[in-house]
Amino acid sequence: MLNKVNRLKKRYQFNYIYKNGTHLSSNALVLYFLPSKTRSIKVGFAVTKKIGKATVRNLVKRRLREIVRKSLPNLKQNYNIIVVARENILNFSFDELNNQYSNLIKKADILKDNEKIS
Secondary structure, three states, rough: OOOOOHHHHHHHHHHHHHHEEEEEEEEEEEEEEEEEOOOOEEEEEOOOOOOOOOHHHHHHHHHHHHHHHHHHHHHHHOOEEEEEEOOOHHHHHHHHHHHHHHEEEEEEEEEEEOOOOO
């Protein structure tokens, strides 16, 4: 579970990042990111009903939260990030999702210098 200081919750926060942020995508994920004024990194997740019923969506969110939680110490601290699941996310294993997320973070240049995501 992510700490409260690391969570995006409010609709206006999501809308602001969607509107003003930059996005990168892979086969299963879309990553929106925007520099922020706060010292902590904040992350939000978006999983639509197109992916499946509530139990399936919750499974996807649990997987994404775990991937992001492991990478938090290696990320620059002044960013807001939204991880959006695409419809075909269920076709990918946990390790494949982790690799896709790692590649997106590297492309976005949100990784601290000389750090690796495990």
